[in-house]
Amino acid sequence: MTLSALKSQTKLTAFGVYVPDRILTNNDMEKLVDTSDEWIVQRTGIRERRISADDEYCSDLCYAAVANMQARYAVNLADVDYIIVATSTPDTFFPSMAARVQAKFGIRSCGALDIQAACAGFVAALQLANGLLLTGVHRKILIIGADALSKATDYTDRSTCILFGDGAGAALLEWTEDGTLLGSYTATSGASGHHLYRSSLSADIDGHPIQTTGKIVQDGREVYKWAVTQVPKGITALLENNGRTTEEIDWFVPHSANMRIVESVCERTGIPLEKTLASMELFGNTSAASIPLALDLAIRDGRINKGDLCLLYGFGGGLTEAAVLLEWSL
Ligand code: COA
Numbered sequence: 001m002t003l004s005a006l007k008s009q010t011k012l013t014a015f016g017v018y019v020p021d022r023i024l025t026n027n028d029m030e031k032l033v034d035t036s037d038e039w040i041v042q043r044t045g046i047r048e049r050r051i052s053a054d055d056e057y058c059s060d061l062c063y064a065a066v067a068n069m070q071a072r073y074a075v076n077l078a079d080v081d082y083i084i085v086a087t088s089t090p091d092t093f094f095p096s097m098a099a100r101v102q103a104k105f106g107i108r109s110c111g112a113l114d115i116q117a118a119c120a121g122f123v124a125a126l127q128l129a130n131g132l133l134l135t136g137v138h139r140k141i142l143i144i145g146a147d148a149l150s151k152a153t154d155y156t157d158r159s160t161c162i163l164f165g166d167g168a169g170a171a172l173l174e175w176t177e178d179g180t181l182l183g184s185y186t187a188t189s190g191a192s193g194h195h196l197y198r199s200s201l202s203a204d205i206d207g208h209p210i211q212t213t214g215k216i217v218q219d220g221r222e223v224y225k226w227a228v229t230q231v232p233k234g235i236t237a238l239l240e241n242n243g244r245t246t247e248e249i250d251w252f253v254p255h256s257a258n259m260r261i262v263e264s265v266c267e268r269t270g271i272p273l274e275k276t277l278a279s280m281e282l283f284g285n286t287s288a289a290s291i292p293l294a295l296d297l298a299i300r301d302g303r304i305n306k307g308d309l310c311l312l313y314g315f316g317g318g319l320t321e322a323a324v325l326l327e328w329s330l
Helices: 026-032 035-045 058-072 099-102 118-134 190-195 220-241 259-269 289-299
Strands: 001-002 012-020 024-027 047-050 081-088 110-113 140-148 168-177 179-188 196-198 216-218 251-254 309-318 320-327
Touching: 012 118, 012 179, 012 289, 024 026, 026 035, 035 259, 047 168, 047 309, 058 099, 058 140, 058 168, 058 289, 081 099, 099 110, 099 140, 110 118, 118 140, 118 168, 118 179, 118 289, 118 309, 118 320, 140 289, 168 251, 168 289, 179 216, 179 220, 190 220, 220 259, 220 309, 220 320, 251 289, 289 309
Parallel strands: 081 110, 081 140, 251 309
Antiparallel strands: 001 179, 012 168, 024 047, 140 168, 179 320, 196 216, 309 320
8 A cells, every 4th residue: 555645735726537439328238138227326327428439449549538637728748748548459559559559649748658447547657757757857747547448348238238338537637836636555466367358468367377368357246345444544634644534525536447436445445425426327337437537527517616626536457446535626
């Protein structure tokens, strides 16, 4: 477990998102596998998800989220000096999606890397960017959480295919004297990693044989138990270390994996469900994009305001967790 409560010098100065046009509803899922709208809504809170076009990949989702940011805010990308893309579904392992973004937007030669922290990816990227800004070496960092999960979903497995969707979120983070990223928490339960994986080269995770299809495989019950146990512990640790209480949180923005997980975490921590922002109802579990998509829904309907204290909490494959306390600055 790692905790930090350093003086912040990071401020979020622009924000954008993207989801593909194609909608796959629960009724559509009924035609693909033996399931029902009622079962999916009751167990997950998901009603529909967005699916990328056949020729639309993670890089395209990244580009569209950055373009959306440019359309909404007066951003200047010319002096961006680092790009971090969090994804588990890159078009290619290399070149990185970050290098592709650098080229696409004509950004000057700068640092560019992809990170892989599954559904904790967007918050992990925020934490890494915060660290780079704190050194003073970097001044303006573009982070993106993007996943084209439909390209890695087994649509014959009803226990997983009903969950996942595609999307992306981008944020610009800048160095400032009085930053708004107020606290940070990370944790990893690596010994449980085989409960949720996407295979690459090996057919084994430390003695646990795995399927080598390249599709997402999970033991839903194990992941569920882990999440509802670990996330409340992390919230308590993050708040205590930063001298805050649950009452002070304006918005709890957990990874939108499953509404039942969110409800259980709220019950265990005393955070009111009404103070929670989620995106799974409309977009399913979009992994590294789920937290920005939830924030975006709240920006659009005016729920979130400048100065609101937000607790962003990513968790998932690894199994890993990344959380931050952030004062909303837009
Ligand atoms: N439709 C209908 N029935 C389904 C189904 C579906 N889509 N998927 C599974 N089932 C069935 C199972 O086959 C099982 O049937 P059985 O009792 O006859 O064997 C029954 O429903 C219960 O399965 P189980 O896996 O125990 O269901 P669950 O209540 O745990 O719900 C998840 C399944 C996946 C929704 C749930 O485990 C979950 O959300 N886990 C966390 C997953 C997650 O969020 N992962 C991402 C973290 S980043």
